[in-house]
Amino acid sequence: MTRIAAVHGVLPAHEYQQHEITDALATMGLAPQGNRAVLDRLHATSTVRTRRLALPLERYATLSGFGQANDLFIELAVELGERALKAALEEAGVRPGEVDLVIFTSVTGIAAPSIEARLVERVGLRPDVKRVPIFGLGCVAGAAGLARLHDFLLGQPRGVAVLLSVELCSLTLQRADASTANLVAGALFGDGAAAVVALGREHPSRRPDDGPVVEATRSRLYPGTGRLLGWDIGDTGFQILLGSDLPDLVRRQLGDEVRAFLADHDLKPQDVTAWVCHPGGPKVLEAVRDTLDLPARALELTWRSLAEVGNLSSASVLHILRDTLTLRPPLAGTPGVVLALGPGFCSEAVLLRW
Template sequence: MKSYLCAIGTANPPHKIPQMQVADFMANILQFGERDTRKLQALYRLTGIGQRFSVLEDYTRDNGDFTFYPNTPTLEPFPTVQQRMGVYREHAVALSEQAIRTCLEQAPETGMEDITHLITVSCTGMYAPGLDIELVERLGLPTTVQRTSVNFMGCYAAFNALKLADSICKSTPEAKVMVVCTEICTIHFQKNTEQDQLVSNALFGDGSAAVLVQGQPSCEMALELQSFHCDLAPAGKSEMAWHIGDTGFEMTLSSYVPELIKDGIKALTDRLLQGLKTKASEINLYAIHPGGRRILEVIEKELGMTRDDNRFAYQVLREFGNMSSATVLFVLKALMDTLTPQHQDEPVLSFAFGPGLTLESMLLKVHYVDA
């Protein structure tokens, strides 16, 4: 039995914010002097991000004209978790709906009424009855659709959702599984001058990506899900973390994360390919989660990749920033948009990373129906 990633749809909120405009916002709110402002601007330039999207228009405005944050010099009283979750609920459903509808536009043989399973993925907001049930109502999905939620697993969570979709389709070949990853990261800005908080504020944006997985390819081109492998680097448990605080979700993102990934990425790749008729040297297509520019660079060095090999990750990082779980699906879509029948049967290697420190890998294969 096989399973296929047949279509990907993406969505972003309307507020597109240049990266250096966010830097100015942060420097102003954190009340940085000239020296610290220059250092913060350098950090933002080094990210490789050109722009990000946010549900909050405040990041484009001067202090005194905010609609979410208080119009005070220090943003006090700072928004609570409850206020942030209200914004999440308001926007997550609409973004998810847009991504799913865009996904199904690419798979005209599949309608809303055909979806048998819905998997929702998020680490930036939670409530119940949740995103899954609201989507059933908004999209007119069958009330009998089987629902699963993958919550609070961070940037690698899309891999767990795809593993589940793969298992469902292999056990039930007629299944049509919709996976949607939706993250509203920018509502969790923390007014903190610790280095890991400054880095987090410099990286994350908002977005949603939806994927249709089926037991049979229904589009001209699909990606066959071939193999998954995950590993933990316990030494990095405290280097990447995501906790719920009194005023939002608090990210810990240490500068040691790229080195921890560097130490484990080669072994992860070798284990993924064990037992498959694929060698690392035969792979020319990559979809790597751009957790940050430095992470992409250390992977390239360890696997003997070029920057051009990694161009889809850099493209997504530059245009959207890090959108947590949705990001690797944006990268896969960017890659899929360039494929032609000449890529038939070529392997695609994909990675994502998150709290734990968790390293996830996936091997896919390009499949053209008539090739």
């Protein structure tokens, strides 16, 4: 099976308390009908305490438009991506020239050549490395990217594959949009990057102290939910779609889907010792807990990540996987689940074994 050899997360240098970001957004005019109390309430109920941003907070009011924001995305994504990828390879004890596949994912900027292409020479990857840039999976892409690493390594058992996620959500800020969806996004999302190094089952560098193995994956697209989550793209860039009935859909659909996935492997939710769940927001996390009937402690690391750095889109679940590996590693032989949700509307589950 695919072995996760290293997971490394990085964050930008600019750290702010939630109230500082609230004040800045209010100054930019992002309080509905000038009602500051609504903005304060949304930011307080997000449970986010601090976030890291790609730029100093005062710079966001000066951005001239989508073109400038996207240029900054490319520049900063290359810097953060290089840090994450180099550190993950070093932790795994893998030389850059050994990498056979690199998957890059982001939903917060557009680049051609893509970000991983710009990193090949900087990091020392081979010129013939296989590259798969992904755009459009959004928050689910951390789990989906891990699943696609596994798919590749099943056919390349001596191979090395890496996943790189860079999400600079703050650069998508829509200063003229006072919709509830945009205000909620402004309360939740932060910036960050993460990289995963995975080894095929016959790779000679596999070590006994490497991380868990991937046993199985499950992708699910829910029909009729295409406008529930995603982007509308216009002259000013990415305008968020965020349906208010998202938590209800999670309650109706996700529990049965995850239970069926686990049952295929003779497991039940109570058998899982580590839930590595994407922090979609407080209401979504409560819906996940309810529909799977999880104890409060099961999602503790997810709640902690949401509070400390906010929702990092596809990078979040990888940061939480890193935290699980370093702060609360499960007992050997026990199962874990990586779970994320994204545009489509869709879910991705990855079954791990420690």
